[in-house]
Amino acid sequence: xxxRMQHLSRLALLLxxxxxxxxxxxxxxxxxxxxxxxxANIVGLAALYLFGFKDAVVVTVGRIFLGSLFAGLFGxxxxxxSLAGGTISILAMGLVHRWGSRVxxxxxxxxxxxxxxxxxxxxxxxxxxxxxxxxxxxxxxxxLAAVGTGFVNGLAVRFLxxxxxxxxx
Amino acid sequence: MTITRYVTxxxxxxxxxxxxxxxxxxxxxxxxxxxGGTRVVVRAGDRVAGRYSLEEDRRVxxxxxxxxxVIRIENGRAHIESSPCPHKFCIRMGDVGSEGGLLVCVPxxxxxxxxxxxxxxxxxxxx
Numbered sequence: 001x002x003x004r005m006q007h008l009s010r011l012a013l014l015l016x017x018x019x020x021x022x023x024x025x026x027x028x029x030x031x032x033x034x035x036x037x038x039x040a041n042i043v044g045l046a047a048l049y050l051f052g053f054k055d056a057v058v059v060t061v062g063r064i065f066l067g068s069l070f071a072g073l074f075g076x077x078x079x080x081x082s083l084a085g086g087t088i089s090i091l092a093m094g095l096v097h098r099w100g101s102r103v104x105x106x107x108x109x110x111x112x113x114x115x116x117x118x119x120x121x122x123x124x125x126x127x128x129x130x131x132x133x134x135x136x137x138x139x140x141x142x143x144l145a146a147v148g149t150g151f152v153n154g155l156a157v158r159f160l161x162x163x164x165x166x167x168x169x
Numbered sequence: 170m171t172i173t174r175y176v177t178x179x180x181x182x183x184x185x186x187x188x189x190x191x192x193x194x195x196x197x198x199x200x201x202x203x204x205g206g207t208r209v210v211v212r213a214g215d216r217v218a219g220r221y222s223l224e225e226d227r228r229v230x231x232x233x234x235x236x237x238x239v240i241r242i243e244n245g246r247a248h249i250e251s252s253p254c255p256h257k258f259c260i261r262m263g264d265v266g267s268e269g270g271l272l273v274c275v276p277x278x279x280x281x282x283x284x285x286x287x288x289x290x291x292x293x294x295x296x
Contacts, residue, residue, distance in 0.1 A: 100179070103177065139191075154176075
């Protein structure tokens, strides 16, 4: 019982942290930085390492719903893009973590997640919003952005997870 | 302290492969995606008489209530070459290129729409 309570409260803390980061990022102006850093995914990926796949899905999908509510974007196209990208990317990261964690570290898995996230967003944006194949001209740029942000986030996950582990999580 | 303290060899291979892929796509994509080109849709009355690419030079003849209207596509622009209508306004509308636009012959009920095919005129709405 005590263990379950402890686990639940830790999961709640991670979800709260992810939601705050997601909300802060959602209200950042896109004028100068046309891509998002995806810092909220640091928490989702950390949850994958600390608690496993199910909890990582809870943290990721939960923060997208809560964060969109707080940012006033719930139900908007931006929310749909977040949801599609976030869900598919956590699935991909779960798969790579399950079958490829000997080959890839946190950094590699984070890069995979970021790339899949951006690719899924492009496809959903094409299907729901733009309906113009010209949108796929953005693919190389979004791939490069994903590699960059994925790399930085992956390092962050590495430090975060080792900190949590030292703290006894 | 080496680089493998932070990343594995697999990570490096993955990142290098993705960067290579992105740069390759940067060169390949514009040729394949953008060449889809602009469409020319010819309508006679409320019926679509034909769809053509603006890139291919051709002459299209469409029949309306007054007779045959001839539409000419050449050098990436479309114009009405001849028309049986009395005032020839449609010919004087000039030509339309990939910027998109409309040529109309009201008496002969012919319209030529040039542009990317999207009916409501909106590219995208976000936020």
